Amino acid sequence: MGLRVLLLGCGRMGGSMLAGWLAQGLDPAAVAVVDPAAEVPPGVRRITQDEALALTPRPDICVVAVKPQMINSVLPAYGPLVAQGTVFLSIAAGITLAGIERMLNAPAAVVRAMPNTPAAIGRGMTVLCANPRVEAPARAACETLLSAVGAVDWVDDEALMDEVTALSGSGPAYVFLLVEAMAEAGRAAGLPPALAEKLARQTVAGSGALLDAQPDEPAALRRAVTSPGGTTAAALAVLMADDGLAPLMKRALEAAAHRSRELAS
């Protein structure tokens, strides 16, 4: 990739992205991580805040992957990197472009991104949004970094980032919950626990792979399972009822987006 990356926070999401970058060929020596306790992959340096500020050559991109609740206490120290031309790419849920610039106390080029954990295996989905200080080469560099770990898209309207966070940022958790719920329903119906778990897991993983492999609309793939008057139709009558999955998912996304907006303050 030819980019020098400083990663602040190497927890679940920072670590997932780092794993993806390395798998896609980013030179481990081109990454430095600041995190008080994280284990980093071989070849990647874990450095202190002071060492990060003195890095030569300076990092092209500083990826901010600490919790939103602590970003305010972490970012101000990195303000001096702005004058050196480092672009800040924050993945913190809810934290706005203006908020990041304020914390850095400098006229910074800031990109806000919302990735998701499948980035760890190169199957992520990231949406990006940039402030006007981000010029085309920096925009391309951020896109290169994130597209190395999955699909990317951009939005111009920053307000949409809360809805993006609710859908694709948090979304993997909804899918894993679906596996849990299907397995639990199978167990409750009398299947041996290990078999119920295996069936739920393989069904969701296989369906995801099928969705990925075929250009069809999800609704067409659903209809292909649904024999008229058969078992799937009976189940879908429950799941697609007025009080079924669609209104529940709508409420869940509204709650997540609301929380994202709360994190901004």
Ligand SMILES: NC(=O)C1=CN([C@@H]2O[C@H](COP(=O)(O)OP(=O)(O)OC[C@H]3O[C@@H](n4cnc5c(N)ncnc54)[C@H](OP(=O)(O)O)[C@@H]3O)[C@@H](O)[C@H]2O)C=CC1
């Ligand atoms: N998890 C996800 O699926 C997604 C998360 N995000 C965003 O990513 C960010 C990180 O979330 P997540 O990975 O889940 O959280 P984690 O708590 O797993 O990761 C945060 C990491 O930052 C470390 N840290 C603490 N203090 C500092 C410091 N001063 N400097 C550098 N690193 C520090 C933490 O160490 P310690 O644990 O020892 O305190 C931890 O390893 C959040 O802002 C979140 O909104 C975005 C998209 C998806």
Ligand SMILES: O=C(O)[C@@H]1CCC=N1
């Ligand atoms: O739960 C969270 O706040 C983060 C943001 C999206 C996924 N995880």
